Amino acid sequence: MAGSVPPSLQLQSLAALGERHPDLVVEVAHPKIIQESGAEILRYADLLVGSPSALADQTTEQQLLEASHRWSHAVFVARGALWGTEDITRLDEAGGLQSLRVTMATHPDGFRLEGPLATAHSTRPRTVLYEGPVRGLCPFAPRNSNTMAAAALAAPSLGFDRVIGVLVADFSLKDMHVVDVELSGPPGPTGRRFAVHTHRENPAEPGAVTGSATVTTFWRSLLGCCQLPSKPGIHLC
CATH class of the missing domain: 3.40.50.720 (NAD(P)-binding Rossmann-like Domain)
Incomplete structure (x- = not known):
């Protein structure tokens, strides 16, 4: 300061x-x-x-x-960076949300990881570093899991233990953060489910933790x- x-x-x-x-x-x-x-x-x-x-x-x-x-x-x-927050909450409140999955992908330089994830090595062009409950990810990626944490708060019926977070290191995403949100509801009378998939591409400076649109x-x-x-x-x- x-x-x-x-x-x-x-x-x-x-x-x-x-x-x-x-x-x-x-x-x-x-x-x-x-x-x-x-x-x-x-x-x-x-x-x-x-x-x-x-x-x-x-x-x-x-x-x-x-x-x-x-x-x-x-x-x-x-x-x-969570897109569709109000829609997720409304669907959850109506009992229409059964699964919610948030995937965040960016270049490895954009991660600030701790614990076991800090020693994870990306040997392939695209590597899944974590896939599981958001609660298990946040302590080891505190600055790279905020979108997933917001999703867990938007859907309290699922919460941190049932919202799935996926963290992906992708060497091709040098100047971008990509967030995919996938959700589905329970089977309807025909056996088919309501489903939504949003794909958000957020420009970012190389190595930045936060994308430019997230600041706005x-x-x-x-x-x-x-x-x-x-x-x-x-x-x-």
Whole structure:
């Protein structure tokens, strides 16, 4: 912040947050911020979570919910690169969602992986690094699983344990992030299922974690949550 933010506007310690009387705190740094300080922030302000992968940790999610209701502040979660968020939620609420799968593919340089995924090697042009429940992916790809985490929040009947996340390293995607969302409902009277498949290509600087269009989407989420009522709970925006 030095040189770009006046010292008077810099907060050196979250312990002094209450002295600033904020309306909204925006997190865009790392899920650890939410896990370590999210509940305390809610004591003083609404919170916009830019790293929804933090909520894959059940203790963190519960702490945020309890703090939100205790202090009557809202937890807003940015949808990021997830296309069709409202449609997914409406279908889920109507009992029409049976499966949801989110695949994110980009060049290996665009990943910031931890744990066992950090040592995974992409020896082929296209390699699946992970395929399974989103809850199992978020701790090892905290900055590359936010779209999948948003999907889990958009479909609470499936949640982090039943929404499937797929992380793909693709050497051909040097300047692009590709997100595929596939969902289906239960069989109808004819035995056929309702199904949707969206394919999103998001330009990105080589090696970037976030695509260019996602920045605009986050800005719209920020403006949108400022117009929503501050009511307890976790709300996608």
